[in-house]
Amino acid sequence: MDVTSLGFRTDLALLTDSGSVVEDRGTHLVVRSPDNPTYFWGNFLLLAQPPAPGGEKEVVGAFHTEFPQADHVSIGIDAPDLTDEARAAFEAAGMTVDLATVLTSSRVNLPRKVEAQVRALEGDDDWEGRARLSHQLYPHTPEDRFMAYARQKNAQERRLVEAGRGQRFGAFVDEQLVSTAGAFVTEDGLARYQSVETHPDHRRKGLAAAVVHAAGQHALDHLDVRRLVIVADTDGDAIGIYRRLGFNDLERRLMMEKRSGEWAAPDA
Known part of the structure; x- marks a missing residue:
C-alpha cells in the first residue's frame, strides 16, 4: 500500500524507526507497537480508502480481530474526506471522527x-x-x-x-x-x-x-x-x-x- 498523506507517512516513519511494526495487507496497513499496546496511535489500522457503504462496522470488527486485547479502536484513512453517510455510520459504531490539519x-x-x-x-x-x-x-x-x-x-x-x-x-x-x-x-x-x-x-x-x-x-x-x-x-x-x-x-x-x-x- 502506498501512503499518500504526508501526515501519515511521517507518522509511520517515526513509528517504525522507534520499534513499531507495520504489516501491509494491500488495502490497509496494520501498525503495531508490541512494547506499548495501549498507545492508541501506535496500534491502529490505516485504510487506503474509506470502506464501501455499509462496511464501517466490518472495519471496526477487523480492528478487534487484529487487536483483541485492546481497550481502544484507532483507524486512519489515507484520504482527506468522508461522506456524511460514512461519518454517521462510523459514529454509530461508537467512533469519534477527527479531521486534523497537516501544516508545513x-x-x-x-x-x-x-x-x-x-x-x-x-x-x-x-x-x-x-x-x-x-x-x-x-x-x-x-x-x-x-x-x-x-x-x-x-x-x-x-x-x-x-x-x-x-x-x-x-x-x-x-x-x-x-x-x-x-x-x-x-x-x-x-x-x-x-x-x-x-x-x-x-x-x-x-x-x-x-x-x-x-x-x-x-x-x-x-x-x-x-x-x-x-x-x-x-x-x-x-x-x-x-x-x-x-x-x-x-x-x-x-x-x-x-x-x-x-x-x-x-x-x-
Missing part, C-alpha cells in the same frame, strides 16, 4: 519571549517529567496505567534522540517541565513534530510557541532539515499558534478513535 514550513518565526527556561530534555528526570506532564492532560486515567504507557512512549522517542534524529525541548518554570515539543527527521530534508503538550495551568503564556520554535530550529540548524511538518486539530487553539509561527496548511488527515475502560473520558 521551511522556517519558524521567532516567538515572543517567555518567562521560562527553554532547553532540550537531558536525562531521566526530565523525561519522567515529560511523562507526568502528559498525565496531567488525561487525569481520568489511573496513574499507574497511564505512566506505564507514557514511559514506554518516552523510550521509543529517546531511541530517536540517541540515533541523532532530533530532540525534544521543554519549557521549565521553577525547574518543573510545563510545556514540551519534539521534532525528528523522517526522511532526507524532512522533520516531523511530535506531541506538543502544555500543562493546563500554563497555557496562553507563549510556552507552546517557544518549544515548537526551539525544536524546529534545532532540526533546521543541526540536522540538515529543509521542511518541517506539524499536525493540529482543525478546530483547536494550537493551529493558530502554528500559523503565527509561519506554518501553512497542506492537507487534511482523517483519524477515528474509540476509547473504553480506564481510557474512556468520564462522560463517555
Whole structure:
C-alpha cells in the first residue's frame, strides 16, 4: 500500500524507526507497537480508502480481530474526506471522527519571549517529567496505567534522540517541565513534530510557541532539515499558534478513535 498523506507517512516513519511494526495487507496497513499496546496511535489500522457503504462496522470488527486485547479502536484513512453517510455510520459504531490539519514550513518565526527556561530534555528526570506532564492532560486515567504507557512512549522517542534524529525541548518554570515539543527527521530534508503538550495551568503564556520554535530550529540548524511538518486539530487553539509561527496548511488527515475502560473520558 502506498501512503499518500504526508501526515501519515511521517507518522509511520517515526513509528517504525522507534520499534513499531507495520504489516501491509494491500488495502490497509496494520501498525503495531508490541512494547506499548495501549498507545492508541501506535496500534491502529490505516485504510487506503474509506470502506464501501455499509462496511464501517466490518472495519471496526477487523480492528478487534487484529487487536483483541485492546481497550481502544484507532483507524486512519489515507484520504482527506468522508461522506456524511460514512461519518454517521462510523459514529454509530461508537467512533469519534477527527479531521486534523497537516501544516508545513521551511522556517519558524521567532516567538515572543517567555518567562521560562527553554532547553532540550537531558536525562531521566526530565523525561519522567515529560511523562507526568502528559498525565496531567488525561487525569481520568489511573496513574499507574497511564505512566506505564507514557514511559514506554518516552523510550521509543529517546531511541530517536540517541540515533541523532532530533530532540525534544521543554519549557521549565521553577525547574518543573510545563510545556514540551519534539521534532525528528523522517526522511532526507524532512522533520516531523511530535506531541506538543502544555500543562493546563500554563497555557496562553507563549510556552507552546517557544518549544515548537526551539525544536524546529534545532532540526533546521543541526540536522540538515529543509521542511518541517506539524499536525493540529482543525478546530483547536494550537493551529493558530502554528500559523503565527509561519506554518501553512497542506492537507487534511482523517483519524477515528474509540476509547473504553480506564481510557474512556468520564462522560463517555
